[in-house]
Amino acid sequence: MSDSSTRSSSTTTSSSAAAPRARGVDRVNALCEQLHLHRQPMTPKALMEATGAPRSSVYELINLLSEAGWLETESDGRVFFGRAMHYFGLDYADHNDLLKRARPVMRELSARYDETTQLCMLDGDKYTVMLNENGARPFRISSEVGVKVPIPWTASGRVLLGGMSREAMLGLVPDEDFMLPDGERIDIDGFIAEIELTQQRGYALTEGLVDSFACCMAVPIHEGTDRARATLCFTIGRDADESRRETLIGALREASFMLSNTD
Structure with a gap:
Protein backbone atom coordinates (compact mmCIF):
# COMPACT_ATOMS: atom_id res chain seq x y z
CA MET A 1 0.00 0.00 0.00
CA SER A 2 1.36 3.45 -0.93
CA ASP A 3 1.98 6.24 1.59
CA SER A 4 -0.91 8.22 0.09
CA SER A 5 -3.23 5.22 0.45
CA THR A 6 -2.08 4.73 4.03
CA ARG A 7 -2.70 8.39 4.83
CA SER A 8 -6.11 8.21 3.13
CA SER A 9 -7.06 5.07 5.08
CA SER A 10 -5.83 6.63 8.33
CA THR A 11 -7.79 9.82 7.69
CA THR A 12 -10.93 7.87 6.90
CA THR A 13 -10.58 5.78 10.04
CA SER A 14 -9.90 8.86 12.15
CA SER A 15 -12.91 10.71 10.72
CA SER A 16 -15.24 7.77 11.21
CA ALA A 17 -13.99 7.34 14.78
CA ALA A 18 -14.44 11.04 15.53
CA ALA A 19 -18.08 11.12 14.37
CA PRO A 20 -19.49 8.83 17.12
CA ARG A 21 -17.51 10.76 19.76
CA ALA A 22 -18.99 14.03 18.52
CA ARG A 23 -22.50 12.55 18.66
CA GLY A 24 -21.79 11.27 22.16
CA VAL A 25 -20.72 14.73 23.33
CA ASP A 26 -23.84 16.23 21.77
CA ARG A 27 -26.01 13.73 23.63
CA VAL A 28 -24.31 14.41 26.95
CA ASN A 29 -24.84 18.12 26.39
CA ALA A 30 -28.50 17.61 25.42
CA LEU A 31 -29.13 15.47 28.49
CA CYS A 32 -27.55 18.05 30.82
CA GLU A 33 -29.45 20.89 29.11
CA GLN A 34 -32.76 19.11 29.76
CA LEU A 35 -31.97 18.52 33.42
CA HIS A 36 -31.00 22.17 33.75
CA LEU A 37 -34.20 23.38 32.06
CA HIS A 38 -36.35 20.98 34.10
CA ARG A 39 -34.55 21.95 37.35
CA GLN A 40 -35.47 18.70 39.06
CA PRO A 41 -34.82 14.97 38.62
CA MET A 42 -36.17 13.33 35.47
CA THR A 43 -36.91 9.74 34.54
CA PRO A 44 -34.88 8.09 31.77
CA LYS A 45 -38.09 7.95 29.71
CA ALA A 46 -38.61 11.70 30.06
CA LEU A 47 -35.01 12.30 29.03
CA MET A 48 -35.48 10.10 25.96
CA GLU A 49 -38.55 12.07 24.94
CA ALA A 50 -36.89 15.45 25.60
CA THR A 51 -33.63 14.70 23.79
CA GLY A 52 -34.83 12.32 21.08
CA ALA A 53 -31.97 9.96 21.92
CA PRO A 54 -32.43 6.18 21.70
CA ARG A 55 -33.23 4.24 24.88
CA SER A 56 -29.89 2.40 24.79
CA SER A 57 -27.91 5.65 24.48
CA VAL A 58 -29.74 7.35 27.35
CA TYR A 59 -29.23 4.42 29.72
CA GLU A 60 -25.59 4.09 28.69
CA LEU A 61 -24.97 7.79 29.32
CA ILE A 62 -26.77 7.68 32.66
CA ASN A 63 -24.60 4.76 33.77
CA LEU A 64 -21.34 6.34 32.59
CA LEU A 65 -22.10 9.77 34.03
CA SER A 66 -23.30 8.27 37.30
CA GLU A 67 -20.03 6.34 37.67
CA ALA A 68 -18.15 9.63 37.15
CA GLY A 69 -20.29 11.44 39.74
CA TRP A 70 -21.84 13.78 37.17
CA LEU A 71 -25.30 12.31 37.76
CA GLU A 72 -27.02 10.68 40.72
CA THR A 73 -29.98 8.30 40.60
CA GLU A 74 -32.71 8.62 43.21
CA SER A 75 -34.60 5.75 44.81
CA ASP A 76 -37.48 6.12 42.33
CA GLY A 77 -35.14 5.86 39.33
CA ARG A 78 -35.11 9.53 38.41
CA VAL A 79 -31.73 11.13 37.76
CA PHE A 80 -30.26 14.57 38.41
CA PHE A 81 -26.90 16.32 38.57
CA GLY A 82 -24.38 14.76 40.94
CA ARG A 83 -21.90 16.26 43.37
CA ALA A 84 -19.10 16.35 40.76
CA MET A 85 -21.11 18.91 38.80
CA HIS A 86 -21.39 20.98 41.97
CA TYR A 87 -17.62 20.90 42.39
CA PHE A 88 -17.07 21.91 38.77
CA GLY A 89 -19.47 24.82 39.14
CA LEU A 90 -17.71 26.04 42.26
CA ASP A 91 -14.36 25.81 40.48
CA TYR A 92 -15.66 27.96 37.64
CA ALA A 93 -17.12 30.57 40.01
CA ASP A 94 -13.86 30.69 41.98
CA HIS A 95 -11.81 31.05 38.79
Whole structure:
Protein backbone atom coordinates (compact mmCIF):
# COMPACT_ATOMS: atom_id res chain seq x y z
CA MET A 1 0.00 0.00 0.00
CA SER A 2 1.36 3.45 -0.93
CA ASP A 3 1.98 6.24 1.59
CA SER A 4 -0.91 8.22 0.09
CA SER A 5 -3.23 5.22 0.45
CA THR A 6 -2.08 4.73 4.03
CA ARG A 7 -2.70 8.39 4.83
CA SER A 8 -6.11 8.21 3.13
CA SER A 9 -7.06 5.07 5.08
CA SER A 10 -5.83 6.63 8.33
CA THR A 11 -7.79 9.82 7.69
CA THR A 12 -10.93 7.87 6.90
CA THR A 13 -10.58 5.78 10.04
CA SER A 14 -9.90 8.86 12.15
CA SER A 15 -12.91 10.71 10.72
CA SER A 16 -15.24 7.77 11.21
CA ALA A 17 -13.99 7.34 14.78
CA ALA A 18 -14.44 11.04 15.53
CA ALA A 19 -18.08 11.12 14.37
CA PRO A 20 -19.49 8.83 17.12
CA ARG A 21 -17.51 10.76 19.76
CA ALA A 22 -18.99 14.03 18.52
CA ARG A 23 -22.50 12.55 18.66
CA GLY A 24 -21.79 11.27 22.16
CA VAL A 25 -20.72 14.73 23.33
CA ASP A 26 -23.84 16.23 21.77
CA ARG A 27 -26.01 13.73 23.63
CA VAL A 28 -24.31 14.41 26.95
CA ASN A 29 -24.84 18.12 26.39
CA ALA A 30 -28.50 17.61 25.42
CA LEU A 31 -29.13 15.47 28.49
CA CYS A 32 -27.55 18.05 30.82
CA GLU A 33 -29.45 20.89 29.11
CA GLN A 34 -32.76 19.11 29.76
CA LEU A 35 -31.97 18.52 33.42
CA HIS A 36 -31.00 22.17 33.75
CA LEU A 37 -34.20 23.38 32.06
CA HIS A 38 -36.35 20.98 34.10
CA ARG A 39 -34.55 21.95 37.35
CA GLN A 40 -35.47 18.70 39.06
CA PRO A 41 -34.82 14.97 38.62
CA MET A 42 -36.17 13.33 35.47
CA THR A 43 -36.91 9.74 34.54
CA PRO A 44 -34.88 8.09 31.77
CA LYS A 45 -38.09 7.95 29.71
CA ALA A 46 -38.61 11.70 30.06
CA LEU A 47 -35.01 12.30 29.03
CA MET A 48 -35.48 10.10 25.96
CA GLU A 49 -38.55 12.07 24.94
CA ALA A 50 -36.89 15.45 25.60
CA THR A 51 -33.63 14.70 23.79
CA GLY A 52 -34.83 12.32 21.08
CA ALA A 53 -31.97 9.96 21.92
CA PRO A 54 -32.43 6.18 21.70
CA ARG A 55 -33.23 4.24 24.88
CA SER A 56 -29.89 2.40 24.79
CA SER A 57 -27.91 5.65 24.48
CA VAL A 58 -29.74 7.35 27.35
CA TYR A 59 -29.23 4.42 29.72
CA GLU A 60 -25.59 4.09 28.69
CA LEU A 61 -24.97 7.79 29.32
CA ILE A 62 -26.77 7.68 32.66
CA ASN A 63 -24.60 4.76 33.77
CA LEU A 64 -21.34 6.34 32.59
CA LEU A 65 -22.10 9.77 34.03
CA SER A 66 -23.30 8.27 37.30
CA GLU A 67 -20.03 6.34 37.67
CA ALA A 68 -18.15 9.63 37.15
CA GLY A 69 -20.29 11.44 39.74
CA TRP A 70 -21.84 13.78 37.17
CA LEU A 71 -25.30 12.31 37.76
CA GLU A 72 -27.02 10.68 40.72
CA THR A 73 -29.98 8.30 40.60
CA GLU A 74 -32.71 8.62 43.21
CA SER A 75 -34.60 5.75 44.81
CA ASP A 76 -37.48 6.12 42.33
CA GLY A 77 -35.14 5.86 39.33
CA ARG A 78 -35.11 9.53 38.41
CA VAL A 79 -31.73 11.13 37.76
CA PHE A 80 -30.26 14.57 38.41
CA PHE A 81 -26.90 16.32 38.57
CA GLY A 82 -24.38 14.76 40.94
CA ARG A 83 -21.90 16.26 43.37
CA ALA A 84 -19.10 16.35 40.76
CA MET A 85 -21.11 18.91 38.80
CA HIS A 86 -21.39 20.98 41.97
CA TYR A 87 -17.62 20.90 42.39
CA PHE A 88 -17.07 21.91 38.77
CA GLY A 89 -19.47 24.82 39.14
CA LEU A 90 -17.71 26.04 42.26
CA ASP A 91 -14.36 25.81 40.48
CA TYR A 92 -15.66 27.96 37.64
CA ALA A 93 -17.12 30.57 40.01
CA ASP A 94 -13.86 30.69 41.98
CA HIS A 95 -11.81 31.05 38.79
CA ASN A 96 -13.92 33.76 37.14
CA ASP A 97 -12.72 37.09 38.48
CA LEU A 98 -15.85 39.04 37.53
CA LEU A 99 -18.20 36.59 39.23
CA LYS A 100 -16.10 36.65 42.39
CA ARG A 101 -16.11 40.45 42.52
CA ALA A 102 -19.74 40.83 41.49
CA ARG A 103 -21.41 38.60 44.07
CA PRO A 104 -20.72 40.74 47.18
CA VAL A 105 -21.62 43.89 45.23
CA MET A 106 -24.92 42.34 44.16
CA ARG A 107 -25.69 41.16 47.69
CA GLU A 108 -25.18 44.69 48.97
CA LEU A 109 -27.42 46.14 46.26
CA SER A 110 -30.23 43.67 46.95
CA ALA A 111 -29.99 44.18 50.71
CA ARG A 112 -29.92 47.96 50.41
CA TYR A 113 -32.74 48.39 47.88
CA ASP A 114 -34.81 45.22 48.48
CA GLU A 115 -34.76 44.45 44.75
CA THR A 116 -33.58 41.43 42.78
CA THR A 117 -30.15 42.01 41.24
CA GLN A 118 -28.78 40.04 38.29
CA LEU A 119 -25.53 39.80 36.35
CA CYS A 120 -26.11 38.82 32.73
CA MET A 121 -24.05 37.88 29.67
CA LEU A 122 -24.48 36.69 26.10
CA ASP A 123 -24.36 32.92 25.56
CA GLY A 124 -24.01 32.39 21.82
CA ASP A 125 -27.05 33.99 20.19
CA LYS A 126 -28.99 34.14 23.47
CA TYR A 127 -28.87 36.02 26.76
CA THR A 128 -28.50 34.34 30.14
CA VAL A 129 -28.41 35.26 33.82
CA MET A 130 -25.06 34.32 35.36
CA LEU A 131 -25.73 35.43 38.95
CA ASN A 132 -28.94 36.24 40.81
CA GLU A 133 -29.45 37.84 44.22
CA ASN A 134 -33.06 38.01 45.36
CA GLY A 135 -34.36 41.07 47.14
CA ALA A 136 -36.85 41.14 50.00
CA ARG A 137 -39.72 42.22 47.78
CA PRO A 138 -41.76 39.24 46.54
CA PHE A 139 -41.50 39.31 42.77
CA ARG A 140 -41.55 36.68 40.06
CA ILE A 141 -38.39 36.67 37.94
CA SER A 142 -38.94 35.85 34.28
CA SER A 143 -35.32 34.70 33.70
CA GLU A 144 -33.54 32.17 35.88
CA VAL A 145 -29.80 31.48 36.14
CA GLY A 146 -28.44 29.66 33.09
CA VAL A 147 -31.67 29.64 31.08
CA LYS A 148 -31.10 30.96 27.56
CA VAL A 149 -33.49 33.74 26.56
CA PRO A 150 -33.85 35.59 23.21
CA ILE A 151 -31.73 38.76 23.30
CA PRO A 152 -34.46 41.17 22.09
CA TRP A 153 -36.68 40.23 25.04
CA THR A 154 -34.38 41.88 27.58
CA ALA A 155 -32.99 45.23 28.71
CA SER A 156 -29.58 43.56 29.01
CA GLY A 157 -29.75 42.54 25.35
CA ARG A 158 -30.00 46.20 24.36
CA VAL A 159 -26.83 46.87 26.36
CA LEU A 160 -24.84 43.85 25.21
CA LEU A 161 -25.43 44.54 21.51
CA GLY A 162 -24.24 48.13 21.80
CA GLY A 163 -21.55 49.00 19.23
CA MET A 164 -22.52 46.12 16.92
CA SER A 165 -23.39 46.96 13.32
CA ARG A 166 -26.89 46.30 12.04
CA GLU A 167 -25.58 43.54 9.79
CA ALA A 168 -23.66 41.86 12.61
CA MET A 169 -26.63 42.11 14.95
CA LEU A 170 -29.05 40.61 12.43
CA GLY A 171 -26.50 37.90 11.71
CA LEU A 172 -26.34 37.02 15.40
CA VAL A 173 -29.98 37.22 16.49
CA PRO A 174 -32.29 34.61 14.91
CA ASP A 175 -35.28 36.22 13.20
CA GLU A 176 -37.73 34.21 15.32
CA ASP A 177 -36.27 35.74 18.49
CA PHE A 178 -37.94 39.06 17.64
CA MET A 179 -41.28 37.37 18.36
CA LEU A 180 -42.44 37.80 21.97
CA PRO A 181 -44.23 35.00 23.88
CA ASP A 182 -47.60 36.71 23.35
CA GLY A 183 -47.11 36.65 19.57
CA GLU A 184 -46.27 40.34 19.19
CA ARG A 185 -43.23 41.02 17.01
CA ILE A 186 -40.52 43.46 18.07
CA ASP A 187 -39.86 46.00 15.33
CA ILE A 188 -36.22 45.66 14.26
CA ASP A 189 -35.73 49.35 13.46
CA GLY A 190 -37.23 50.28 16.82
CA PHE A 191 -35.00 47.73 18.54
CA ILE A 192 -31.87 49.17 16.92
CA ALA A 193 -32.98 52.68 17.89
CA GLU A 194 -33.32 51.51 21.50
CA ILE A 195 -29.77 50.08 21.38
CA GLU A 196 -28.47 53.44 20.15
CA LEU A 197 -30.40 55.29 22.87
CA THR A 198 -28.98 52.88 25.45
CA GLN A 199 -25.45 53.73 24.37
CA GLN A 200 -26.16 57.45 24.61
CA ARG A 201 -27.63 57.42 28.10
CA GLY A 202 -25.64 54.53 29.55
CA TYR A 203 -28.50 52.24 30.56
CA ALA A 204 -31.46 50.33 29.14
CA LEU A 205 -34.97 50.13 30.55
CA THR A 206 -37.73 47.84 29.30
CA GLU A 207 -41.27 47.35 30.56
CA GLY A 208 -43.73 44.53 30.06
CA LEU A 209 -41.89 42.72 27.27
CA VAL A 210 -42.18 39.19 28.69
CA ASP A 211 -43.91 39.88 32.01
CA SER A 212 -46.57 42.58 31.83
CA PHE A 213 -45.86 43.61 35.44
CA ALA A 214 -42.06 43.72 35.17
CA CYS A 215 -39.64 46.55 34.55
CA CYS A 216 -35.98 45.72 33.92
CA MET A 217 -33.11 48.20 34.01
CA ALA A 218 -29.57 47.25 32.94
CA VAL A 219 -26.17 48.96 32.81
CA PRO A 220 -22.96 47.77 31.13
CA ILE A 221 -19.92 46.24 32.79
CA HIS A 222 -16.89 46.90 30.59
CA GLU A 223 -13.57 45.10 30.36
CA GLY A 224 -11.06 47.07 28.34
CA THR A 225 -13.24 47.56 25.25
CA ASP A 226 -16.17 49.67 24.12
CA ARG A 227 -18.43 46.58 24.05
CA ALA A 228 -20.00 45.50 27.32
CA ARG A 229 -18.76 42.20 28.72
CA ALA A 230 -21.77 41.83 31.01
CA THR A 231 -24.66 43.77 32.49
CA LEU A 232 -25.83 44.52 36.00
CA CYS A 233 -29.57 44.86 36.32
CA PHE A 234 -32.57 45.21 38.61
CA THR A 235 -35.92 43.58 37.92
CA ILE A 236 -38.66 45.59 39.60
CA GLY A 237 -42.39 46.17 39.41
CA ARG A 238 -43.72 48.59 36.81
CA ASP A 239 -45.46 50.54 39.55
CA ALA A 240 -42.12 52.00 40.74
CA ASP A 241 -42.26 55.81 40.39
CA GLU A 242 -39.75 57.94 38.49
CA SER A 243 -37.82 58.91 41.60
CA ARG A 244 -37.37 55.26 42.59
CA ARG A 245 -36.26 54.32 39.09
CA GLU A 246 -33.67 57.11 39.00
CA THR A 247 -32.31 56.00 42.38
CA LEU A 248 -31.97 52.40 41.25
CA ILE A 249 -30.34 53.28 37.93
CA GLY A 250 -27.86 55.49 39.78
CA ALA A 251 -27.02 52.64 42.15
CA LEU A 252 -26.49 50.24 39.24
CA ARG A 253 -24.22 52.67 37.42
CA GLU A 254 -22.10 53.24 40.50
CA ALA A 255 -21.77 49.50 41.10
CA SER A 256 -20.99 48.75 37.45
CA PHE A 257 -18.23 51.36 37.47
CA MET A 258 -16.64 49.51 40.40
CA LEU A 259 -16.85 46.19 38.55
CA SER A 260 -15.64 47.45 35.16
CA ASN A 261 -12.01 47.12 34.13
CA THR A 262 -11.27 49.70 31.47
CA ASP A 263 -7.44 49.67 31.71
